[in-house]
Amino acid sequence: MVEPQRIVIVGSGLAGASAAGALRERGYAGKIVMFGHEVHRPYELPALSKDVLLGDKDEPAWVHDPGFYRDNEIDFRPGTPITDLRPGDRTVVDSDGAVHSYDRLLLATGSRPRVLPGARGHVLRTWDDSLALRAELTEGKQVVIVGAGWIGCEVAAAARKHGAVVTVVDPVALPLQRVLGDEVGAVFRDLHADHGVHWRLGVGVEGFSDRGVVLRGDEELLADVLVLGVGATPRLELAEAAGLAIADGGVAVDATLRTSDPDVFAAGDIAAHDHPRYGHRVRVEHWANAKDQGTYVAGPLLGLDEPYQQSPYFFSDQYDLGMEYRGLADPERDELVVRGDLSKREFIAFWLRDGRLQAAMNVNSWDDGTALKALVDSHAAVTPEQLRTADLAALV
Structure with a gap:
């Protein structure tokens, strides 16, 4: 596949900014233009409901340093949303009416609160x-x-x-x-x-x-x-108006995050990803998904075809409780197995389906993250008793 000369990124959140940085890290020397509806440079969202809201910090974590986009020749255009996507002639139109061409396009428009x-x-x-x-x-x-x-x-x-x-x-x-x-x-x-x-x-x-x-x-x-706090709605208007396939509440993408148009990709909140690990579409609205998909999609934008296989991950901090969740469970279908003490709020919760691990959540328990990731990623065949008592690293 011929390397694109011009890549346009629609969205300057974590997914879009991570993709822009990863393209340069991969040695891509072509033109990158990134459009964002916010006036701020790209930042990460978790601190907004944690450190910033608590008053521990006044700023979020920035995706890159202030000079990164200039130093890496990324044409970043804050406060300039894209209003129209025209896949037929491979162009987008910004809010000022200017038309911009692309060879490949990444949609990373994120979500808005309901x-x-x-x-x-x-x-x-x-x-x-x-x-x-x-x-x-x-x-x-x-x-x-x-x-x-x-x-x-x-x-x-x-x-x-x-x-x-x-x-x-x-x-x-x-x-x-x-x-x-x-x-x-x-x-x-x-x-x-x-x-x-x-x-x-x-x-x-x-x-x-x-x-x-x-x-x-x-x-x-x-x-x-x-x-x-009633959830978020993915920003699908551009994709829908452009005739891209929509499925499972998002822009339908294949295992490499390519949409129904071969020159258009989607990442982050809007991407309904045909996940090879789960055998169905997965759409996740969490920080790690935006970061990981944004970083990953630089490869497919440049012609690589290795599928995206990361398991969902998110974390939360509330008072003195900290937790990490890996995987994708359905509490109505899956068997809950608890290692530790729920009443003391120090435990690991596992969700099993047909004898295989679907998800794990560690609460105020920080020693087994690597093992938990490996077990969840492999859908490990384990018994409830093993999860309650065995050395988790040995189960890997």
Whole structure:
């Protein structure tokens, strides 16, 4: 395959910026143009709901140093979103109406926070969002968080650190229930309750008033600060309008992240990846996926065809609990095996399906990360008793 002379990257988040850097690391000497809708240079998102929101840092982790893009001749255009993709003539149109050609294109447009009709609250997706929300999290403020997922839980922890009075509302029975199941979800429920969070679980939101949140049954929760943590929506508008194949909630890509157009690739939140390790499409909205796919896709953009096979990974820090999750479990189908003590919040949770390991989560337990990755990546054939008692490195 002939090496492209001009690569355009649409999106300046972690996936897009990682791809730009990896292209130069691979020795690519052609033209790279990267367009972003934010005015800031590329940064990583985890600190927005952790260190920045907690007040431990004022800035996120930057993907590259300030001079990186200039020094590496990457034409970075912040605050210049792409409004039209024309695969037929291999061009994109930016918000100023200028037309730009490409030989290969990477779509890395990320996601936007979901909003609820009638809600006038904070969302958390950008550095500016984090700073604006942090300014509101002060002593005694009544903070209502709609959504008991990862963002909702991390915002709750930060709000309590700042002395706010926190209530979290979600129609599910337990926080993180869909991802972790009942037993592990209960660990996070109790963690937050021990730190003074008020849960309103199993209760739906009927609407919003000038004073706060209206629950089903017309109960009103007063809110000085309203936070919406109800998930994110992938930015698919460009791909859809261009006629690219869409599947499983994202842009359909093959094992090498190539879309239905051979000159267009997609990475990060929007990519519904035909994952060779799982045998079906996987779309993941986590930091590691954006970073790893962005770094990886530099190869296929230059003509390599080794498939992307990384297992999903994410982490969270809430109060004194830290955790890492590897793999892809379905708590409704998979058998939960616990090594350690749930009540002490020092354990490893495993999810087994048909005798093979699907996922593992270590909580306040940091010695077995390498072994856990290897076991999850290989879908190791293991027994519950081995997972509870055996040397995990020896199981690899």
